[in-house]
Amino acid sequence: MSVTVVRVMSVSTGQKLECGDEDSAHVWVRVAAWSPRRAFLTGAAPFALAAACPPEELTGRSFIADLDLDRPPANDDTAGERLEWPGLTLAPKIPEQWGAGLAPPEGPPRMVAPVGRLLPAGGNAADVDRVRLLADALAPGSADRKAFVIPGVPASKARPRFTKDGRPYKTDKDEEAEKATAWAIRRVFPRPWTGNLALGCVFFRPDRQRIDVDNMIKHVCDAGNKVGWIDDEQITAVYGVAELDAANPRTLVVVTRHVSSLDRSEKASPRRAPRPRGKGGRS
Template identity: 65%
Template sequence: MSAETLTAGSSLLPAGGRELDRERARLLASALAPEATEGKLIWLPGEPATKARPRFGAGGRAYKSDEDEQAEAATGWLLRRAFRQPWTGNLALGAVFFRSDRRRVDADNMIKHICDAGNGIGWVDDAQITAVYGVVELDAVEPRTVLVVCRHRSSLDRTELPARKGGRR
């Protein structure tokens, strides 16, 4: 195994307020899927939701909390405005989560929330997402999520991915 030292360069995401969201999205899309010819920029207003740990009931069966189900449904409704039908094939997903406070959160749990909420709405199944980027930022005035979804070329072809059994389809 080899390692390489990386030096700090210019930021992928420019500092500033909401007026720079389009530029952030453009840069994010070009970094995730430079060859993409189709993509969407979606703003999700409000405090970014995070995926909660599963709960376990009798017999050890896992289930989602009511709060998690409601948050996923709310995000799903917002995603329905952007997608007429679920996209198929490989996808790249980039998200900038602007939180209103400095509470400790995991970017991967916020991405998982978006991935699960988009199943059957923006994409057939979140296994189609073959490139991911997430970053957490602070904006006490206007919390939001800036989401970019693009077609993505990968050697792992997800064109014929069937819907998951038991899922929202």
């Protein structure tokens, strides 16, 4: 799932759609996943297609875009940039509690939630809202974040098991579950992140079986070692939520940069050991 949120701020009419002769426009958009205040000028055609509305009705609409967050484009052109938006789809409607926009000048919006609840209730249509609220709670102001969904029943780290001689081991079931989660994380992280990180998880269970939230978080932490991060000691902020969704069990994962006085910036990618050399200096 992509959670790169863009919002159409304004529309300049009088252009033509590339795919036809209808009146088109250029639009200013705000890319919330890069920076709450970073705007770009782009063609309106993909937005009009995703929203199924005329370009002049785009103002104020919100979208999810499939963008490469690791390489945001530069903004050297003062006249704006023409960007491509692959995989663009219309975002779920934002509840009225969010206010006028995804990221108004005075700062990111805040949802008015009942006492005792951080995230909105409901099905997976609310996942975009959950991602933003969870990331803002973990690391306020951080725009460097990744979010994804692991489909299926959330796994839980089992209690330690030991051989007769006292050595710890994992069952085949635990090994398979951890590998599956690691592959899901690998699809989002081309290489492990370094430094301090914050991790948020929402576990949508299919039933009311008693499963400890901390064990489900530990499963994600272990699966992400050397995949999403070098070591889970980099995670200096954690938030876990257990929810019920019998029709669509899944795990919603948010990872963002985190600032802590307990600095983990020394955590860098492990270097390969030098190959042994034979006689005469040859390897």
